[in-house]
Amino acid sequence: MIIERNVTRYVVFTDDEIGHALYKISSNKSGIVFALAQNGVLEGILTDGDVRRWLLKTASFDLTMPVAEAINANFISAYEDSPADEIERLFSSQIKYIPLLDKQERLVGIASYKLQNIEIADFVISDESKVFVIAEIGNNHNGSIAIAKKLVDEAIRAGADCAKFQLRHMETVYRKNKQKAEGEDLGAEYTLDLLGKFQLSNQEMFEVFDYCKQSGIIPLCTPWDAVSLQALESYGMSAYKVASADLTNHDLLELLAKTGKPLLCSTGMSTESEIKDSIELLKRYGSPFILLHCNSTYPAPFKDVNLKYMARLAELSLNGFVGYSGHERGGAVAISAVALGAKVIEKHFTLDRSMEGNDHRVSLLPDEFKQMVEGIRETEQALGHAETRKITQGEMMNREVLGKSLVSKRAIVSGEIIAENDIEVRSPGKGLAPYHKKLLIGKTALRDIDMGGFFYPTDLSTGVKTSRNYHFRRPFGIPVRYHDISSMLPKSNFDLVEFHLSYKDLEIKPESLLLSEGYDLDFVVHSPELFSGDHIMDLCSTDESYRKRSIVELQRVVDTTRNLKAYFHRSTNPLVIINAGGFTLDRFMPLVERKKKYALIIDALKQIDSNGVEIIPQTMPPYPWHFGGQRFHNLFLSADEIVAFCKDYGGRVCLDVSHSKLACNLEKTSFSHFIQQVAPYTAHLHIVDAYGVDGEGLQINDGEIDFEELAALLGELAPKASFIPEIWQGHKNNGEGFWVALELLEQYDF
Numbered sequence: 021m022i023i024e025r026n027v028t029r030y031v032v033f034t035d036d037e038i039g040h041a042l043y044k045i046s047s048n049k050s051g052i053v054f055a056l057a058q059n060g061v062l063e064g065i066l067t068d069g070d071v072r073r074w075l076l077k078t079a080s081f082d083l084t085m086p087v088a089e090a091i092n093a094n095f096i097s098a099y100e101d102s103p104a105d106e107i108e109r110l111f112s113s114q115i116k117y118i119p120l121l122d123k124q125e126r127l128v129g130i131a132s133y134k135l136q137n138i139e140i141a142d143f144v145i146s147d148e149s150k151v152f153v154i155a156e157i158g159n160n161h162n163g164s165i166a167i168a169k170k171l172v173d174e175a176i177r178a179g180a181d182c183a184k185f186q187l188r189h190m191e192t193v194y195r196k197n198k199q200k201a202e203g204e205d206l207g208a209e210y211t212l213d214l215l216g217k218f219q220l221s222n223q224e225m226f227e228v229f230d231y232c233k234q235s236g237i238i239p240l241c242t243p244w245d246a247v248s249l250q251a252l253e254s255y256g257m258s259a260y261k262v263a264s265a266d267l268t269n270h271d272l273l274e275l276l277a278k279t280g281k282p283l284l285c286s287t288g289m290s291t292e293s294e295i296k297d298s299i300e301l302l303k304r305y306g307s308p309f310i311l312l313h314c315n316s317t318y319p320a321p322f323k324d325v326n327l328k329y330m331a332r333l334a335e336l337s338l339n340g341f342v343g344y345s346g347h348e349r350g351g352a353v354a355i356s357a358v359a360l361g362a363k364v365i366e367k368h369f370t371l372d373r374s375m376e377g378n379d380h381r382v383s384l385l386p387d388e389f390k391q392m393v394e395g396i397r398e399t400e401q402a403l404g405h406a407e408t409r410k411i412t413q414g415e416m417m418n419r420e421v422l423g424k425s426l427v428s429k430r431a432i433v434s435g436e437i438i439a440e441n442d443i444e445v446r447s448p449g450k451g452l453a454p455y456h457k458k459l460l461i462g463k464t465a466l467r468d469i470d471m472g473g474f475f476y477p478t479d480l481s482t483g484v485k486t487s488r489n490y491h492f493r494r495p496f497g498i499p500v501r502y503h504d505i506s507s508m509l510p511k512s513n514f515d516l517v518e519f520h521l522s523y524k525d526l527e528i529k530p531e532s533l534l535l536s537e538g539y540d541l542d543f544v545v546h547s548p549e550l551f552s553g554d555h556i557m558d559l560c561s562t563d564e565s566y567r568k569r570s571i572v573e574l575q576r577v578v579d580t581t582r583n584l585k586a587y588f589h590r591s592t593n594p595l596v597i598i599n600a601g602g603f604t605l606d607r608f609m610p611l612v613e614r615k616k617k618y619a620l621i622i623d624a625l626k627q628i629d630s631n632g633v634e635i636i637p638q639t640m641p642p643y644p645w646h647f648g649g650q651r652f653h654n655l656f657l658s659a660d661e662i663v664a665f666c667k668d669y670g671g672r673v674c675l676d677v678s679h680s681k682l683a684c685n686l687e688k689t690s691f692s693h694f695i696q697q698v699a700p701y702t703a704h705l706h707i708v709d710a711y712g713v714d715g716e717g718l719q720i721n722d723g724e725i726d727f728e729e730l731a732a733l734l735g736e737l738a739p740k741a742s743f744i745p746e747i748w749q750g751h752k753n754n755g756e757g758f759w760v761a762l763e764l765l766e767q768y769d770f
Contacts, residue, residue, distance in 0.1 A: 023120065025129050030054050030117075032087050034063050038074075039083035041066050041090075050132075052117055055091045060126035062119055064091030097121050100128050105303060107131050112335070138282045138308050138341065140259040141238045143181055145310070145341060145363050151396050152343075154240065154261075154284075155180035155369040155389060158379050161228075163220060167371065168228045174386040175369060176237050179393035183232050184240040184261055184366070187225055189247035222251045229255065240284075246275055253279060261366075264288030264316045264345075267298050277305035284364060285309055286345045287333065288316030299336055310364055311336070312343040313357070319382045320348040327353065330360055347382045351392025358399045365396060413714050417645055420749070423449020425474050426457055432469040437462060443475070450752060451475050467754075476753040487511035487759045492770050493735060495542065495742035498758045499751070501525070502533045508755060509539065512762075516542040518597075518744045519584070523551040526576050534587045542590040544704060544742070546597045547577040558601030560620035560655070571624050574598065574635075581633050593634050595704050597674045600624075600637045602655035603644060609654040617655055622669050636672050636703050637665070641679040642686045643714040650714065657683040659697040672703040675738075676746065678710040678717060681725050686713045692729060699737035706746040707765060717748025719757060720764040731768040743770065 024030075029048040032041045034055050044053045045068060055064045066087060074090035075081060098107045100120045110118050111133045120129035138145040145152050155175035161168035168185075175183045220228070225241070232239035242261040243249040249272070252260070260279070264286040266272050276283055283302065287295050295311070302309050311333045315324050325348055333342045343364025344357035354365045370383035384392060411419065427446045432438065440461050445454045451474025452460065459480055466484050469475070478484045490496065495515035500508050502525060505517060519525075526548070549557055551573050559574070561567040578596060585591050600621045602614070609617070625635055640656045656662055657680075662673060675698055684691040709723030710716050720727060734741065745765065750757030 023129050023131050027054070027127060027130050030130055031056055031127065032066070033058060034088040034091070035086050037084050038071070038087055038090055041087045042071060042083070045071075050117065054119055054127055054130070055087050056127055060124075062095075062097065062121060062125060062127045063088070064093040065095045065119070066091050095119070098131070099123070105306065108133075108303060109300075136308055136340065138259075138310060140182070140240070140282055143238060149363070150400055151358055151362065152182065152364045153180050153393055153396060154182040154184050154364065154366040156184050156345075156366050156383075157369055158184070158186045158242075159219070160368070160370045160375070160377065160379055160383060161185075161220065162375060162377060165220065165224050165228060168220065169231050171369060171371060172228065172232055172235060172237060174371065175389070176235055178369075178386050178390035179397075180237065180369075180389065182238040182240050184242065185220075185225060185228065186242045186244065186263075187222070187248040187252060188219065188244040189251075190219070192245040192247045226255050229257075243272075243276070246272060249275055249279075257281070259284065262286060264290065264314055268294050270298070270301055273298060273301055274305070277302055277307035280307065283307055283309040284312055284343065284366075286312045286314040286316075286366075288314035288345070292332075292336075295333075296336060309337070310341045310343050312345040312364060312366060313362075314345040315347065318347050318378060320346070322348060322353065325353055327357055327360055330357065330362060334361065349382070351384060351388060351395060354392055355395040355399055358396050359403065365392075367392065413716065414645060414650055419449045421448055423447065424454055425449050425451030426454055426460060427451060428469045428471055428473050428475065431471045432465045434465050434468050436465050438465055438479075446472075450749070452477060452479065456480065474752070476756070478753060478756065484753065485756050485759045485763075487755060489513040490762045490766050492743075492766065494740065494770065496762070496770075497541075497544075497742070497744050498755065499546070499744055499746060502528060502530075504751070505534070508751075509541075511755065514541060515590075516544060516742055516744075518544040518546055520546045521548050521577065521580070523548045523573075526580055530584055530587060534584075538587040538589055540589050542594070542742070543584060543588045544595045544597065544744075545577065545581045545584070547574065547599075549599045556601070556603075557599060558603075559598075559624035560601050560617040567620070567624065570601065571627055574624075575628055578628060578630055578633055578635070585632065593632065595674070596630075596633050596635045597638050597704065598635060599640065599644075600655065603651040603653045605651060608642075608652050614654050614661065618661070618665050618668070621655070622665075625669065625671075634672070634703065636674045638674040638706075639676050639680045639683075639698065641676075641682040641714065641716055643682070645714075645716075658687075659694045662698050663701060666701040672701050673698065674704045674706065675699065675702040675741070676706040676708070677725060677730060678706065678708040678723075678746070681710040681723070682713050682716060685710075685724070691725070692733065695730065695733045696737065699734055699741075702734075702738045702741045705734070705738070705741050705743035707743050707770065708746045708748075708761070717746065719747055720745070720761045727765070727768045731765075731770050734770070 030053055032044055032053045032055050034057055041053050045051060052065060052067045054062055055066055057063050070092045071090055096110055096115060097119045098110060100122055107118055116133050118131040119127055120131055122128050143152055157171045161171060172183050229239040240259060240261055241252055241257055242263050243252050259282040260276055262276060262283050262285040267285055267287060267290050313330045313333055330342045341363045342361060344354060344362045345366040346354050354367055368379050368383035369389055370380045373380050373383060424445050424447050426443050429442055429444050432442060438460055443457055443460060460475055489512055497514045497516035497518055499520050500517045501520060555569060557570045557573060559570050581594055581596050585594060602617045637656055640653045642653055642657055643650050644653050666672060680694055681691050684694050709718035709720055709725050711718060711723040745758050745761035747757040747761050
């Protein structure tokens, strides 16, 4: 709960117009305003719903009518000096704001409900956090410390955040009778016999907890009685799991609440009224808690799981966090629970389902648990957000390939009026989207458009960005293809061009497209990534035949580059940019695998006859786009690894700032620190903006890069490195994206 004393943004007066109240409801983003008399006394509240109800009842729709006509005078409030727990009890799924009044009934504050983050050791459960995944080991160690530690190791390998156990003081938990366990029902007799055989002592349990901490996983435990709780408190447990069996045990629940530690409370075997009573107890002590939906059947039939009840638990706990503790077979239900909002998942965990003990049968094996965790993490990413839909980077690429555009049916001269008959819809989707057709009709052409040429968004505006001469502290150029070099070169005072070659370009004889007298320029070659037969260059493939072909293809690129030198009079040792390989389809590689891959790349490069050229690997994004599909990249992401490679190989890199910004975003590391490390080993730059973890190729200032800081760092640490603006689709509309980028970069003194 938070209390605001400055309530101006929530306040209207009863004689204000309803239209003004609606404006305030919209602008304060809370969906509510409080209507006061001129003396400050609260007369009523007004929400979107109140306005709708008023509209249905009123005979005349007039937003200039006073707020008093539409307010709800039947509202819940509290006095400003009311205890916090009393105020909190007033919140519900419908009531998120409580007006606080003084003794004269004047509004002096507003209490609002806010989700309380739950901290368990170093894990913070919040709206933004990943799901807290618990491997419930319980007593599946069968009384063996060795098995307990093995379970901890496997839980870590499977991706769990927490390893949870159970602790019982048998004499306190179970009743005393003459016949002892033999006098109980068959089920209880069996359970008591197992617990008697498979308990770890307190000291043994503490040894396992210590092992968890040393191994990098959070230990938790369920105390089944006051004696066990006291032992765990003496150890210093960071939080507690409350078993379903003890949610209605208010004596133990009160002791747990008084510790002030976060509580994860399973709700199996309890009625809703019993759950409500336990919630009231927890609130009374101000205990941070999360309710875990649970069906305490072993295994739970799918028809009885009833995941939708999690939404009700969220309401009962003031729309707080909820979780799921599952006893059903498999991991699919737990993954589904995450899709419905669970922030905690608990599943039983074992090494062998055939071991003695009733929990083993409903437990997941390590590989099954790992698959569940992977599904949870994928679901977390897929949940995304409910904000306005935007086209993703991958969709944008496929929209270019698969979409349709408005194109010209004839050659149009600048100054002519564009008629409906001049326009047709054709693929690919590189130009103006078809729904803009009516806006285009009647426009004056601002440029010459070839027959079959695309119309662009700038054709709907008042002008097109054109090229000019630019001034930078370092050599600069733009990306070109063989077919457009002659049209692009006259547009500016370039120092170089960067050929983006396709594998088909390797078959072209340069003399057929380049000027025989050559160019007063330098040049760079960007090697193809894709070769015929869907072969993606991978100099570190573990498939030796695949790797050998990559080496052969790179040699062809190097040979082509040497042949091009004759046409570029400023060229001495042209750069060949490569994507060296190392991507995976479904996961990131661990460091030990990455080190082996770097060694393979160095070995491959040593097999290339690179005399007269310099091969420079490109820094990579974590999620590269390979022809419409996303992959996981592993190499040339980390600054430390890039520097180590350059030192081992004795070479330099092409620093793609967009790619590297995405890698830093993923790892939540400093981009500035990355530049400081890598810039001294940089031969060439791709300057372009980036957003998130896969938003590459953005126009300058459309993403997250601080170009003023970047220019200063590169000016100091890589002053001679050349650059191009590698704006995605920057070549469209006669290079418009490049001219925009160069003009912006010029302001930053690159």
